[in-house]
Amino acid sequence: MMYSNIKVIAFDADDTLWVNETYFRDAENEFAKLLNDYETENKIHQELFKKEIENLKIYGYGVKGFMLSMIESALELSNNQIETNLINKIIDIGKDMLEKPIELLNGVEEVLQKLHGKYKLIVATKGDLLDQERKLERSGILKYFHHVEVMSEKKVPDYQKLIGHLDIHPSELLMIGNSLKSDVLPLIELGASAVHIPFHTTWAHEEVNEKQALNKDFKTLSSIDEILEFL
CATH class of the missing domain: 1.10.150.240 (Putative phosphatase; domain 2)
Known part of the structure; x- marks a missing residue:
């Protein structure tokens, strides 16, 4: 899978950038x-x-x-x-x-440092607006992001709206996240790219069965720094 067309990289926040x-x-x-x-x-x-x-x-x-x-x-x-x-x-x-401290996952800051300036980096996450903004402020990594989108849902129409705001073609967006349901499958449906980086524990509401992800075109990596091999 080639990412030569990518202009914007969107990162999920919870359990992709930090422990949640x-x-x-x-x-x-x-x-x-x-x-x-x-x-x-x-x-x-x-x-x-x-x-x-x-x-x-x-x-x-x-x-x-x-x-x-x-x-x-x-x-x-x-x-x-x-x-x-x-x-x-x-x-x-x-x-x-x-009030929990922000615990960045391994490799996160290194990846952001290396991709910053080469791509437009954004956060696309679900959650409470105040809480997510506060976590980003405390994380020390807010400086790498061009835009932060706190979404009420992460379904196809929500991503369509985001892509419209970014004024890009779906093929120019790469989403990186830990949830197949929220961070991968809707993007594939839209014609965007997605990378799945599983976290060791997943909320039951975010789980999907194997059949839903079968034959879908996305990468699964064991850690976020592996993305640098492709970008």
């Missing part, structure tokens, strides 16, 4: 421990996930929506009997997530 999903898994486990007087750990995880998906259309993606879903789940699982101090602890879990 790991903190959600830790928070889910903390939440399950807080609620263990009311339900089994497995049931708590299931109900929280259901609540998150149910709330996506209202709260969108990100820690704040996750925090509200935890509170709603706690009220339902406890039949509204949960103590106030436990609600406060759930809020603290969310606040702790928002």
